[in-house]
Amino acid sequence: MKERPDVIILTEEETGEELKVKVVEQTTFGGSDYLLVTEDSLEGDEAYILKYIGGDGDDAIYEFVDDDDLLESLGEIFEAILAESDDEE
Numbered sequence: 001m002k003e004r005p006d007v008i009i010l011t012e013e014e015t016g017e018e019l020k021v022k023v024v025e026q027t028t029f030g031g032s033d034y035l036l037v038t039e040d041s042l043e044g045d046e047a048y049i050l051k052y053i054g055g056d057g058d059d060a061i062y063e064f065v066d067d068d069d070l071l072e073s074l075g076e077i078f079e080a081i082l083a084e085s086d087d088e089e
Contacts, residue, residue: 023036
């Protein structure tokens with residue numbers, strides 16, 4: 001993944017339903033790139049971690065991380081990154 005996008009529109013393959021998410025932060029772990037995203041709506045307070053699979057721009061492919069151990073590790077990394085960002089402000 002070359003540069004972090006600001007917004008991603010995820011499309012469910014089976015239903016075609018779209019979900020617009022804001023990219024909060026990006027990291028690399030174990031040789032793979034991951035994004036921390038939130039729903040792009042006023043009532044959306046859900047956060048997700050996406051794994052970058054391949055492609056560029058509008059053709060980029062991501063998948064939701066659902067492995068509990070990996071989620072825990074990435075959650076700690078993103079928490080540290082966000083804490084650093086808060087300290088710099």
